Amino acid sequence: MIRVENVTYGYGKTSVLEDISFTENEPEIIAIWGRNGAGKTTLMKLLSGQEKPNKGKVEIMGMAPYNRSEAVQYVCYMQEDHPFSSIWSVKDALRFASYFYSNWDEDLTQRLLKIFQLNEKKKVSKLSKGMKSALQFIIGISSHAEITILDEPSNGLDASMRKKMYQSLRESHEAHPRLILLSTHHIEEIQPLCESLVVIHDKKVLLHETIDEIREYGVWLAGEKIKIEKILDGQKPLEIYELGSSVKVMIDVPYNDEWKEIASLHGLSIEKAKLQDYLLNKTEEA
Numbered sequence: 001m002i003r004v005e006n007v008t009y010g011y012g013k014t015s016v017l018e019d020i021s022f023t024e025n026e027p028e029i030i031a032i033w034g035r036n037g038a039g040k041t042t043l044m045k046l047l048s049g050q051e052k053p054n055k056g057k058v059e060i061m062g063m064a065p066y067n068r069s070e071a072v073q074y075v076c077y078m079q080e081d082h083p084f085s086s087i088w089s090v091k092d093a094l095r096f097a098s099y100f101y102s103n104w105d106e107d108l109t110q111r112l113l114k115i116f117q118l119n120e121k122k123k124v125s126k127l128s129k130g131m132k133s134a135l136q137f138i139i140g141i142s143s144h145a146e147i148t149i150l151d152e153p154s155n156g157l158d159a160s161m162r163k164k165m166y167q168s169l170r171e172s173h174e175a176h177p178r179l180i181l182l183s184t185h186h187i188e189e190i191q192p193l194c195e196s197l198v199v200i201h202d203k204k205v206l207l208h209e210t211i212d213e214i215r216e217y218g219v220w221l222a223g224e225k226i227k228i229e230k231i232l233d234g235q236k237p238l239e240i241y242e243l244g245s246s247v248k249v250m251i252d253v254p255y256n257d258e259w260k261e262i263a264s265l266h267g268l269s270i271e272k273a274k275l276q277d278y279l280l281n282k283t284e285e286a
């Protein structure tokens with residue numbers, strides 16, 4: 001469905017992505033995570049045909065999407081702070097989108113308008129940041145496009161609205177499986193929804209694995225410094241807290257029986273690190 005092969009892209013002389021590759025052929029929900037400025041939006045623009053790679057190939061349903069309407073018809077890209085006409089109401093924005101996407105689900109649109117308490121008569125320019133995100137999400141999900149790309153869809157939404165968004169996304173995807181790529185800074189919240197995760201860091205794809213695989217990694221060990229140093233055997237931990245003769249370290253290993261056994265043998269406590277903390281440390285260290 002999507003293929004990125006040895007893609008390099010930069011704005012003028014600023015290089016953003018260098019020789020990145022990844023492929024997705026399953027109708028899954030995929031999260032794209034990276035620090036601010038890592039290149040998530042840039043990657044989404046390349047996938048939706050808004051930008052052309054400087055080098056390498058991007059393919060959507062087997063076609064290069066840049067300037068190609070046959071390819072772009074399969075994609076609904078809702079960018080962060082999507083530009084809508086200043087004179088449009090919510091209803092106008094939805095009507096325009098419904099003309100554009102041939103699989104548009106109007107029943108879903110009406111249900112989501114109620115869930116997000118969005119007034120159709122309101123001018124888009126008068127919506128709050130969160131309500132505008134809700135509108136973009138409604139368009140993205142109602143489009144039923146084969147490839148839906150949502151750039152930070154929960155931007156500005158409070159915790160309750162984010163919960164509603166995740167639930168609607170899960171239900172819609174279960175009813176109509178399709179490829180949904182979404183970038184997020186709320187990885188802890190979004191991970192139960194996603195099958196896999198792409199981490200962009202240092203202009204590269206640092207990780208592209210299933211969520212189940214990635215969330216095994218990152219372990220906190222705590223206890224006597226001398227014992228932990230012995231286990232680390234000169235390797236640098238991802239994070240360290242020292243308190244007298246005790247330390248707590250995060251290490252880049254899976255939280256499995258082997259490590260539980262090692263911790264128990266050395267009289268150390270062991271716990272799983274949060275995915276968000278693990279990723280923050282991985283992108284600090286890499």
Ligand SMILES: Nc1ncnc2c1ncn2[C@@H]1O[C@H](COP(=O)(O)OP(=O)(O)OP(=O)(O)O)[C@@H](O)[C@H]1O
Pocket residue numbers: 011014016034035036037038039040041042043
């Ligand atoms: N139109 C542009 N012209 C020049 N540089 C740009 C442009 N758009 C983005 N950049 C730069 O490209 C880099 C990647 O930006 P991008 O928006 O893709 O990152 P991001 O991962 O989506 O960031 P964030 O999480 O902060 O939204 C940044 O250094 C940014 O300053």
